[in-house]
Structures are given as C-alpha cells and as structure tokens.
Amino acid sequence: MNEPIVSVKNLSHRYSVQWAVRDISFELNKNGIYGLLGANGAGKSTIMNVMCGVIKQTQGDVFIRGVDLGRYPEKAKRYIGFLPQQPPLQNDLTVEEFLTHAANLRLMDSSKVKNAVTEVMGKCAISHFRKRLIRNLSGGYQQRVGIAQAIIHKPDFVVLDEPTNGLDPNQILEVRGLIREIAEERTVVLSTHILQEVQALCDHIWMINEGSMIFSGSMEEFDNYIVPNTLTVSLVASPSAEELMKIPGVVGVEELGGIRYRIRFTDAQEAIERIVETSVHKNWRLVEIAVEKNSLETVFAELSRKKSK
Numbered sequence: 001m002n003e004p005i006v007s008v009k010n011l012s013h014r015y016s017v018q019w020a021v022r023d024i025s026f027e028l029n030k031n032g033i034y035g036l037l038g039a040n041g042a043g044k045s046t047i048m049n050v051m052c053g054v055i056k057q058t059q060g061d062v063f064i065r066g067v068d069l070g071r072y073p074e075k076a077k078r079y080i081g082f083l084p085q086q087p088p089l090q091n092d093l094t095v096e097e098f099l100t101h102a103a104n105l106r107l108m109d110s111s112k113v114k115n116a117v118t119e120v121m122g123k124c125a126i127s128h129f130r131k132r133l134i135r136n137l138s139g140g141y142q143q144r145v146g147i148a149q150a151i152i153h154k155p156d157f158v159v160l161d162e163p164t165n166g167l168d169p170n171q172i173l174e175v176r177g178l179i180r181e182i183a184e185e186r187t188v189v190l191s192t193h194i195l196q197e198v199q200a201l202c203d204h205i206w207m208i209n210e211g212s213m214i215f216s217g218s219m220e221e222f223d224n225y226i227v228p229n230t231l232t233v234s235l236v237a238s239p240s241a242e243e244l245m246k247i248p249g250v251v252g253v254e255e256l257g258g259i260r261y262r263i264r265f266t267d268a269q270e271a272i273e274r275i276v277e278t279s280v281h282k283n284w285r286l287v288e289i290a291v292e293k294n295s296l297e298t299v300f301a302e303l304s305r306k307k308s309k
C-alpha cells in the first residue's frame with residue numbers, strides 16, 4: 001500500500017521531430033506543493049499534460065497511486081485533478097452548472113454530485129457566485145472556478161499549470177492562499193516561470209531547462225546553490241576603491257554612492273575579517289557589513305548556464 005502518489009519514469013516526449021522533454025524521472029511520496037520551474041518553452045506544460053493523461057508520451061511511464069496511466073487512464077485519472085494553462089471553462093454556464101458538468105465528466109456517482117458542488121464552491125469561496133455566468137466573473141474568480149473543477153472529485157494529486165498567470169497582484173495572493181489550503185490534504189504540482197511564485201508556495205522545486213531536469217531540491221537548497229561572492233559595506237570615512245582593493249581577499253570593488261561599497265571576494269570569512277581589521281586600523285568607521293545573498297534570478301541563470309555548457 002506504500003506506493004508513491006506519483007511516479008514518473010524516464011519520461012521523454014517529442015512533437016514531430018523536436019524533443020520537448022528528455023528522460024525525466026521523479027517520485028512524489030508525500031503531500032505538499034511541488035513547483036515545476038522553467039522559462040517559456042522549457043517543457044513544463046508537456047510534462048503536466050503527460051502526467052494528467054492529456055497527451056501520450058513518446059517514451060517512459062507515469063504511475064498514479066501505482067496505476068499505469070498509459071494502460072489504465074480511466075482508473076488513474078480518478079486520482080488526478082488538472083487545471084491546464086488555458087482553464088477549460090464554459091463561459092455560458094453558471095458556476096454551479098459548470099461544476100455539475102465537471103463532476104459528471106469525472107464520472108462521479110450522480111447521488112454525490114450536488115453535495116460535491118456545494119462543498120467545492122464553499123472551499124473555493126465562490127458560493128455567492130453560484131448563479132453567475134462564468135463569463136461575468138473576474139479573472140481571479142474564474143481561476144477559482146478552474147481550481148474548483150480540478151478538485152471536485154477529491155483527487156489525491158492536483159496539477160496546476162501556471163495557476164496565477166494573468167492575475168492582478170491581489171488575485172495572485174488570493175489564489176496562492178487557496179492553493180496552500182488545497183495542498184493541506186493532497187499533493188499539488190504547479191508550474192510557473194516566476195521564481196517568486198515557487199518561493200512563495202513550494203516545498204520542493206524542480207527546475208526544467210530545454211526539456212531536462214537541471215535541479216531538484218528544497219527551496220533552501222535552491223537558494224544556497226551558489227555560494228555568495230559579494231558583500232556590501234558602509235564606511236563613514238569613504239576610502240578610495242584603490243585602498244579597498246589592497247585588502248587581502250578583496251578581488252573587486254564597486255562604489256555604490258555615498259559611503260556604500262559592494263566588494264567581491266573569494267572567501268567570505270577572510271574578507272570580512274580583513275575588512276573589519278583594516279577599517280579599525282585606518283579609522284574608516286565601519287557602520288554596516290553584510291554578505292549579499294544571490295538573487296533567485298542569479299541561481300536560475302547559473303543553473304541554466306551550467307547545464308547547457
């Protein structure tokens with residue numbers, strides 16, 4: 001009974017001649033939010049479409065709760081909820097009609113549909129719009145309906161392709177809150193090209209570049225992937241860059257204006273000790289020194305660069 005929730009083995013997919021995904025493997029064994037991060041065209045949607053049985057992979061296997069998605073799609077899909085990049089909404093239906101339709105498509109027991117619709121509208125905070133046509137909802141509420149159709153049959157595994165794309169900042173926060181709630185009781189995989197999105201939401205991150213997985217780990221591991229090599233320092237006496245360059249361990253100096261400098265070093269410990277020491281010795285009056293954390297963008301760029309070398 002201890003089979004993984006999802007198991008993807010050596011997945012590759014090719015559209016005509018071009019490989020979009022190459023030899024991706026992973027297993028999900030516990031609930032949480034997993035982020036699939038990659039630039040446009042990296043292969044995220046392809047992986048998600050394959051994992052949800054929307055397209056059939058060229059090579060490899062996908063198992064959902066131990067069920068082979070390729071061989072038993074109907075059974076495996078009972079465990080899956082999917083919000084594609086283009087939400088499959090029907091604009092001329094009301095929210096309630098559409099969710100009833102979605103429940104029927106999921107082959108839910110007809111006696112359970114009404115309750116399931118009421119429950120999911122409550123969960124996604126759209127009950128007050130039950131009689132409203134989907135076309136007349138804001139983007140944020142349409143996305144909530146999209147998420148509601150993905151979880152109406154209480155799947156163990158929910159896949160959300162760019163779930164906050166096109167939303168305004170408030171709507172983004174609201175939809176993220178909803179995603180966190182639904183992940184409390186199930187496994188959620190979401191794709192995004194926005195680094196801050198994975199940072200805000202995900203327990204685990206996979207980075208995809210040109211169809212290959214180039215990183216898999218926690219957000220903290222991602223953050224610490226590149227050892228920092230710069231620090232900022234404020235010196236009231238504002239010494240010249242040349243003087244700072246003479247400090248052992250300092251390999252570059254950038255004047256940031258006023259009394260602030262950015263210093264590039266090879267070894268953080270050594271550089272900090274020497275800068276503090278020299279500052280005391282020369283009475284530069286050091287008021288602030290801090291190692292700069294790499295921006296997520298730097299990590300992203302560095303990972304992509306390393307892999308494509």
Ligand SMILES: Nc1ncnc2c1ncn2[C@@H]1O[C@H](COP(=O)(O)OP(=O)(O)OP(=O)(O)O)[C@@H](O)[C@H]1O
Binds near residue numbers: 016
């Ligand atoms: N139906 C298709 N036919 C041919 N090529 C395709 C098709 N769908 C995707 N591709 C190509 O496969 C590659 C991966 O596309 P995919 O949509 O999976 O990437 P993505 O990471 O989801 O990008 P985006 O964020 O832009 O949706 C791209 O080069 C894309 O042009």
